Amino acid sequence: xxxxxxxxxxxxxxxxxxxxxxxxxxxxxxxxxxxxxxxxxxxxxxxxxxxxxxxxxxxxxxxxxxxxxxxxxxxxxxxxxxxxxxxxxxxxxxxxxxxxxxxxxxxxxxxxxxxxxxxxxxxxxxxxxxxxxxxxxxxxxxxxxxxxxxxxxxxxxxxxxxxxxxxxxxxxxxxxxxxxxxxxxxxxxxxxxxxxxxxxxxxxxxxxxxxxxxxxxxxxxxxxxxxxxxxxxxxxxxxxxxxxxxxxxxxxxxxxxxxxxxxxxxxxxxxxxxxxxxxxxxxxxxxxxxxxxxxxxxxxxxxxxxxxxxxxxxxxxxxxxxxxxxxxxxxxxxxxxxxxxxxxxxxxxxxxxxxxxxxxxxxxxxxxxxxxxxxxxxxxxxxxxxxxxxxxxxxxxxxxxxxxxxxxxxxxxxxxxxxxxxxxxxxxxxxxxxxxxxxxxxxxxxxxxxxxxxxxxxxxxxxxxxxxxxxxxxxxxx
Amino acid sequence: xxxxxxxxxxxxxxxxxxxxxxxxxxxxxxxxxxxxxxxxxxxxxxxxxxxxxxxxxxxxxxxxxxxxxxxxxxxxxxxxxxxxxxxxxxxxxxxxxxxxxxxxxxxxxxxxxxxxxxxxxxxxxxxxxxxxxxxxxxxxxxxxxxxxxxxxxxxxxxxxxxxxxxxxxxxxxxxxxxxxxxxxxxxxxxxxxxxxxxxxxxxxxxxxxxxxxxxxxxxxxxxxxxxxxxxxxxxxxxxxxxxxxxxxxxxxxxxxxxxxxxxxxxxxxxxxxxxxxxxxxxxxxxxxxxxxxxxxxxxxxxxxxxxxxxxxxxxxxxxxxxxxxxxxxxxxxxxxxxxxxxxxxxxxxxxxxxxxxxxxxxxxxxxxxxx
Numbered sequence: 074x075x076x077x078x079x080x081x082x083x084x085x086x087x088x089x090x091x092x093x094x095x096x097x098x099x100x101x102x103x104x105x106x107x108x109x110x111x112x113x114x115x116x117x118x119x120x121x122x123x124x125x126x127x128x129x130x131x132x133x134x135x136x137x138x139x140x141x142x143x144x145x146x147x148x149x150x151x152x153x154x155x156x157x158x159x160x161x162x163x164x165x166x167x168x169x170x171x172x173x174x175x176x177x178x179x180x181x182x183x184x185x186x187x188x189x190x191x192x193x194x195x196x197x198x199x200x201x202x203x204x205x206x207x208x209x210x211x212x213x214x215x216x217x218x219x220x221x222x223x224x225x226x227x228x229x230x231x232x233x234x235x236x237x238x239x240x241x242x243x244x245x246x247x248x249x250x251x252x253x254x255x256x257x258x259x260x261x262x263x264x265x266x267x268x269x270x271x272x273x274x275x276x277x278x279x280x281x282x283x284x285x286x287x288x289x290x291x292x293x294x295x296x297x298x299x300x301x302x303x304x305x306x307x308x309x310x311x312x313x314x315x316x317x318x319x320x321x322x323x324x325x326x327x328x329x330x331x332x333x334x335x336x337x338x339x340x341x342x343x344x345x346x347x348x349x350x351x352x353x354x355x356x357x358x359x360x361x362x363x364x365x366x367x368x369x370x371x372x373x374x375x376x377x378x379x380x381x382x383x384x385x386x387x388x389x390x391x392x393x394x395x396x397x398x399x400x401x402x403x404x405x406x407x408x409x410x411x412x413x414x415x416x417x418x419x420x421x422x423x424x425x426x427x428x429x430x431x432x433x434x435x436x437x438x439x440x441x442x443x444x445x446x447x448x449x450x451x452x453x454x455x456x457x458x459x460x461x462x463x464x465x466x467x468x469x470x471x472x473x474x475x476x477x478x479x480x481x482x483x484x485x486x487x488x489x490x491x492x493x494x495x496x497x498x499x500x501x502x503x504x505x506x507x508x509x510x511x512x513x514x515x516x517x518x519x520x521x522x523x524x525x526x527x528x529x530x531x532x533x534x535x536x537x538x539x540x541x542x543x544x545x546x547x548x549x550x551x
Numbered sequence: 552x553x554x555x556x557x558x559x560x561x562x563x564x565x566x567x568x569x570x571x572x573x574x575x576x577x578x579x580x581x582x583x584x585x586x587x588x589x590x591x592x593x594x595x596x597x598x599x600x601x602x603x604x605x606x607x608x609x610x611x612x613x614x615x616x617x618x619x620x621x622x623x624x625x626x627x628x629x630x631x632x633x634x635x636x637x638x639x640x641x642x643x644x645x646x647x648x649x650x651x652x653x654x655x656x657x658x659x660x661x662x663x664x665x666x667x668x669x670x671x672x673x674x675x676x677x678x679x680x681x682x683x684x685x686x687x688x689x690x691x692x693x694x695x696x697x698x699x700x701x702x703x704x705x706x707x708x709x710x711x712x713x714x715x716x717x718x719x720x721x722x723x724x725x726x727x728x729x730x731x732x733x734x735x736x737x738x739x740x741x742x743x744x745x746x747x748x749x750x751x752x753x754x755x756x757x758x759x760x761x762x763x764x765x766x767x768x769x770x771x772x773x774x775x776x777x778x779x780x781x782x783x784x785x786x787x788x789x790x791x792x793x794x795x796x797x798x799x800x801x802x803x804x805x806x807x808x809x810x811x812x813x814x815x816x817x818x819x820x821x822x823x824x825x826x827x828x829x830x831x832x833x834x835x836x837x838x839x840x841x842x843x844x845x846x847x848x849x850x851x852x853x854x855x856x857x858x859x860x861x862x863x864x865x866x867x868x869x870x871x872x873x874x875x876x877x878x879x880x881x882x883x884x885x886x887x888x889x890x891x892x893x894x895x896x897x898x899x900x901x902x903x904x905x906x907x908x909x910x911x912x913x914x915x916x917x918x919x920x921x922x
Contacts, residue, residue, distance in 0.1 A: 282765070480719075
């Protein structure tokens, strides 16, 4: 019923607009402008892609008082799924949301929606490896504040969409819609006269003229391709296996575990007191094998990956022990106890899945009147669970830059301002990507000198409080 | 009460709304009679009411065209016969073309329309003007300094309840002298101001219009007029909340006359803004030799050092017009980052803000008034 009313009112609005419009054109005022108007609708911002990042962008812009007079349109290929009903069963696709992402989502009420549904806080993180005894743990001083929140992707999206529906007067969401052709976009025809908008032809034939087109259409972004952005791709030759694990004997499941194996890291992210989400990066062959074996063999394989000691490097172990003693003399009391990972009892039926991993990075995030956010601009290794946080960071930054540009009366598509967004985000995203890429390479080997170096390095960071605080700050701001 | 008579005739309001969209929008330049309290509450185009009010005083100096009224809904004409009859009596000048009218009444000719053919013809040129990395790059990035300067100076005159963060300059009338392609006029309009762009070249006006036409939100709040400050000062004295002469003064042959005319246009309590080049050796070396001949930031021959005006001289000229100079800031362009920044040193580029003292009855509080 409610849906119908909104539909009717929208329709009425459309009719009135049409009517006024016809009246105007009849009198042929501004002859040129009106005839231009008839072959396209004007919009200030068009966001292509209504995924987590795209929808969050729409919410952030709609919630921005400075932009209240702007026309914002969100294009989503999928249909309107209606209100989300939280399923009993946990989904196997999850994200680790950082505190800064939580701040962004809170600003337009989506975080409150998530909390009302479900999320699980992580107050401690332990990273260790299979080749040596070194490890590092992170936690806030009294374990009271969260390092991150583990939330299912479906829940995040549903929460953002609910916030978006509340702001439906400020953002127009068009479902089952995508742009089929672009005009006036950079990188197409250099001789073409650049008109001050990007033209989008939608699959229903309507033409939109947008001052700014935001590409939030994921790793295979059409906007990125059409605008001719140069991209760097690297195939890791690895696959990620995900599953929902049922744990035994845990009192409070609030630690995220990550163990580096030579084939790739295995991570357990807590979803509830008895459930954890598994993200296991491994070789494609092993991933295929893991998907085929029966549930109990899979549970054994996970436990083995978390617990086995057969890859221990004796030499590296001895050197590390020596260094530990030295460190202990210099910084007494810096040693924190090692906790043991939980034992996996079972997995949720049918929750196993796998997908190939690759790194994609666009050399630029902006062109005149086009900006890329989220996976459209950068997709990284799921190692640190940072992918979606970088995307939400893009949203936050672009929103701030657009606010500034509106306050200066600038065109929303103005390259001068968009470049600021690019600079700021690349300064942030590129080091994160390089670090994660380097970590991935460093830990995918079992050559003795490298094992020794990395375990010493990790132990050094772990033992020197100042370094650890720095690292912590970096992780928190991600 | 100073209502124009048509504002008080309730039934006629709706037809006036229609009229408001009429092509002689520019007539607002001549209207100041209507009481703002009513017109304010409706769309800005109500300023035509001021024009209508002249009918009452039988002021035939500002004519209306008969065609406009004939094209209105006939039912409305039946309903308010007196209103339309009266209007027709005063619209016998409809046959005269805009150009002729401009000559007869010495009014600035409004370049309000541009046809489709011209739009495509001038789009290419306007793309050059609006390429942020192109020929006018320095002017585009200068907006990062001059827009906040103008915005903050004007907004400070508003009460808190008059302020709307989405359009802070709502209600202000600004004259952009030497508007060119509209690089300054459009952002000011986006902040809510009503902008009149003065430009000497008709072709440049067409270029500016070819760009403006694509921006639905502001295309009705910017008007480009082919005229000069001296001419417009004859009829529009004291009509503007702000007069902006950005990067213009250095091209003017007689700076004193120019400044006097510009000052005349500002209403009491209003502001005048200048950005220009200082007359120093350094300005010659950097502003002309380096910018024009070495770095090619500007087309060679753009600037003539002899015409540059030092800030002290400009301040003196403003003093003579009874203006109080509020601020003189230096501006520095970094050719590597291609961005402007404020600096203490005014020896190359500088910006100046001066205000006209408000007369006793005006008070210090800003009120919206249509010129």
